[in-house]
Amino acid sequence: MAVASTHSDTDVERVVKYTASVDVEKRAVAEAHLINTTVRNISWKGATVTVKDRETKLPKNIIENVEGIVEAGEICALMGPSGCGKTTLLNMLASRPPPTTSQKTEGSVLVNGSTPSRAAFREMTRFVEQDDALIGSLTVRETLAFASRLASTSALPRRERIARIDGLLDSFGLREQADALIGTPLRKGVSGGQKRRVGVASQLITSPKILFLDEPTSGLDSAASWEVVNYLKGVAKRNNLIVIASIHQPSSSTFNLFDKLLLLSAGKPHYFGPVAAVTAHYESLGHEVPLHVNPAEFLLELVNIDFAAHRAEASQRLGQLQAAWTASPRAKDLAAAVADVEAAAGGRGAAVVAQVDDVAERKPSMPSLVLTLIHRSFVKSYRDVVAYGIRLAMYTGLAIMMGTVWLRLDADQASIIPLTNAIFFGSAFMSFMAVAYCPAYLEDYFQFVKEKHNGLYGATELIISNFFIGIPYLFLISIVFSSISYWLSNFQPTATAFFTWVFWLFLDLLAAEGLVVFMTSLFPTFVISLALVAFANGLWMSVDGFMVQPTILNVFYKYVFHYWDYQKYVFENMMVNEFADRVYACARTGPGEGDCMWQTDLADQCLIRGQGVLDQYGYEPGYMGKDVGIMMGIIVGYRIAAWIVLKLKK
Structure with missing residues (x-):
């Protein structure tokens, strides 16, 4: 290809690595994509975030x-004391929506000196959370495979996607x-460091140009932290990837792996430039790093005044350090470099944006995304006992308990109240015990939040797939x-009555x-959601x-709660199912005589017509079709309400 000579050797390695098993024509298309969407740099200026x-x-x-x-x-x-604004700045650079409407941002984030559209920026970037949400019941390979299927890489041939996955596993x-x-x-899985690497690799499967990471070494020991950052550095070098990571108190070996450092304190910059030059900068200000001391720890202590004995003096010293950075030649060179990148961009930055917008159009369709999510949820559901296995065991135990407590009740009036109690217990407690689904859904929710922010899918796909995966299990x-x-x-004891019972119990569980x-x-917090669901069921x-x-x-x-209480329709129709067409014997007081607790037209025969029991509740047969429609409305209504909540949440 004539255009191939214009790109770097690293780009060639990427093309060869990921398209080795693809024929020449498809390889040329993939290579052209990588060339034309090359990102040379990301820059930002005047970045300011204001809150009330x-x-x-x-x-x-x-x-x-x-x-x-x-x-x-x-x-x-990105390094600095706790609360200095690292995550806030990282979120701004990644163009993530602010957590509150009162938060205002100023400044610009440029790619190749140009401002990309939101869709283009989403396509070329990925964000890895501090507590990266991963589905624990998937394997490492499956995690990467589903990430690939949810992204634009699903448009690639299957062999090429497999080649990408294998390449990332090796990398x-x-x-x-x-x-x-x-x-x-x-179930025990991979180690913490390996889990972090899986989280990063799952974002790289789409070949992003810029990767943002929030505290990728949080919770890891120094060896695991070095391992994660070392792999990141290697992948960045090989693939011309830009990596920006917030990091807290790295070891000296991990710190020296970074090419550049942005040091923050109280939201203000104190240094930006090569890691190798930061000690020289502070030595010029009279702050020499002592021998055998981790430079990262020294810098953090230097710009941290939270624990200063004399806070006023410490604040003054911090202000002097910040002013010294602003007036330094390196800060002036940085401002000039950012301006030069923007001035020299011309139309080249816009060309990248246009290419990325073309790629965005090849995203998977909504049906494809829903099917992928259903497939992923299915794998999770049969491997993770928390999803449905524990509930099935719990409901089986509940069935045995109910059946042996209300054991072989006779068709006489002494069994009418116990049968009514059993109907209530069977329907209400089946609904109540749906609270056991909270932890399984929370895992899906946090996975959704991450993947939504990365532009993979939205609330519609989650709600539809979540509904359909539950149907066979319920x-x-x-x-x-x-x-x-x-x-x-x-x-x-009739087949029709049995399957009518099953049907209403199924609707009960769907609504619950x-x-x-x-x-x-x-309220995506386990304790709060558990309490609210329990309260609502009560x-x-x-x-x-x-x-x-x-x-x-x-x-x-x-009038406020009863008519849209789904348990009302389940209980009513189960009662109609049991009593509408059944007759019960009265208590015998003598030959041909009886004492009937419910007076019906069969009292002279010492019998009770089941409708007499229903009359006390105001229940009549013949409304099953209407009640099914109402139940369907309630079931769909809950899902629509959840969809609205997810759409409105930022």
């Missing part, structure tokens, strides 16, 4: 006038762990529970799981018609 001070209510800068430039193949560290030293699980609370749970408890308790998804999306149990009959229920609860 909680005490004074006045604007307060948490990041102030920060500049920097990082070239392709370089790895840059990050994960070949031997390729088939190992990430790890769940119940139906299986309904069948297993009913097969045990229904016949042991001796409910109406929808409630869990809605509440957990609204409310539904109180007003569903069993505790207080609908005919005498308080007007407020009847």
